Amino acid sequence: MPNGLIVAAFGRHFILETEDGQRLQAHPRGKRSEAVVGDRVVWNTTQAGGEAQAVIESLQPRRNLMHRQDMVRTKSFAANLDQVLMMVASQPMFSESQLTRAMVAAHAADIELVIVLNKVDLPDAELARQRLQPYAAMGMPMLELSVKAEPAATLAQLTPLLQGRCTLLLGASGTGKSSLVNLLVPQAQSRVGELSQALQAGKHTTTHTCWHWLDEGRTGALIDSPGFQEFGLQQVAAADLASYMRDFRPLLGQCRFSNCQHRQEPDCAITKAVAESRISSHRHRIYLEILEELQTRRW
Ligand SMILES: Nc1nc2c(ncn2[C@@H]2O[C@H](COP(=O)(O)OP(=O)(O)OP(=O)(O)O)[C@@H](O)[C@H]2O)c(=O)[nH]1
Numbered sequence: 001m002p003n004g005l006i007v008a009a010f011g012r013h014f015i016l017e018t019e020d021g022q023r024l025q026a027h028p029r030g031k032r033s034e035a036v037v038g039d040r041v042v043w044n045t046t047q048a049g050g051e052a053q054a055v056i057e058s059l060q061p062r063r064n065l066m067h068r069q070d071m072v073r074t075k076s077f078a079a080n081l082d083q084v085l086m087m088v089a090s091q092p093m094f095s096e097s098q099l100t101r102a103m104v105a106a107h108a109a110d111i112e113l114v115i116v117l118n119k120v121d122l123p124d125a126e127l128a129r130q131r132l133q134p135y136a137a138m139g140m141p142m143l144e145l146s147v148k149a150e151p152a153a154t155l156a157q158l159t160p161l162l163q164g165r166c167t168l169l170l171g172a173s174g175t176g177k178s179s180l181v182n183l184l185v186p187q188a189q190s191r192v193g194e195l196s197q198a199l200q201a202g203k204h205t206t207t208h209t210c211w212h213w214l215d216e217g218r219t220g221a222l223i224d225s226p227g228f229q230e231f232g233l234q235q236v237a238a239a240d241l242a243s244y245m246r247d248f249r250p251l252l253g254q255c256r257f258s259n260c261q262h263r264q265e266p267d268c269a270i271t272k273a274v275a276e277s278r279i280s281s282h283r284h285r286i287y288l289e290i291l292e293e294l295q296t297r298r299w
């Protein structure tokens, strides 16, 4: 049976790309639809209503899997990634909680994350820069863009970073992810239109994750994803959370208790660092909020 690549996912409907670059509508065999964008799959053809349809028979083993949940259901949304670009902006002003959550999710999946501050042409970019200061200090890779105002500079900055790699774009709604995709992949917009038309049958979701090749040789790809509000982390074990906080990591193992949760325990290296402003109090507050969520809530 032939191999294929999942390039778009709409609930139980998928777009599959064949090895020679053809795009087909595909459905999973059986009830479960575990495939996500970036999955390599084995597929087969069936006849449905006189039309040939692709059926996803099985998934190939994944290199990694990026998860995220919302209140409604678990969404594991892209696999086999080389890196995540987390896009933030000053308009709308980014949420530090969402940024931290994306960083934790990428770290837990062992995927590199680069913070991209977009819209630096806007006057309040300076405020966003200040809020990103702790992230720069902890050594997060970071770059600044103005996709709309400086397209040529954006291309020059991103081309070397994206070449030959598979990159997932993440970020809140309105940060400029699709603008970036359309700049880098000028034909992307029309293709998105075609795909959603092809999938009108019974489905009316417009939020979907979609794969775009960056080059003719199909070596580099950029995955656009819907902007998020919720960013649940139920795949993360509460006990591992602190180790995914980059600024906490160097201090882990220095608390009095080996099972310290870094809440209010005596002789906690983390709360001490917070008191001495070596770790930002925002980061600690966000950590406690996520910890609480992982220990109590099951979405
Ligand atoms: N000022 C400014 N505006 C920008 C820039 N990049 C994108 N925008 C604008 O930001 C708005 C949102 O851009 P989109 O690309 O749709 O954002 P998105 O992240 O794809 O949003 P969702 O699809 O909802 O998740 C649009 O009005 C863009 O024109 C920029 O560099 N500077």
Ligand SMILES: [Mg+2]
Pocket: 177, 178, 179, 224, 225, 226, 227
């Ligand atoms: Mg978009």
Ligand SMILES: [Zn+2]
Pocket: 255, 260, 261, 262, 263, 265, 267, 268, 269, 270, 271
């Ligand atoms: Zn501690």
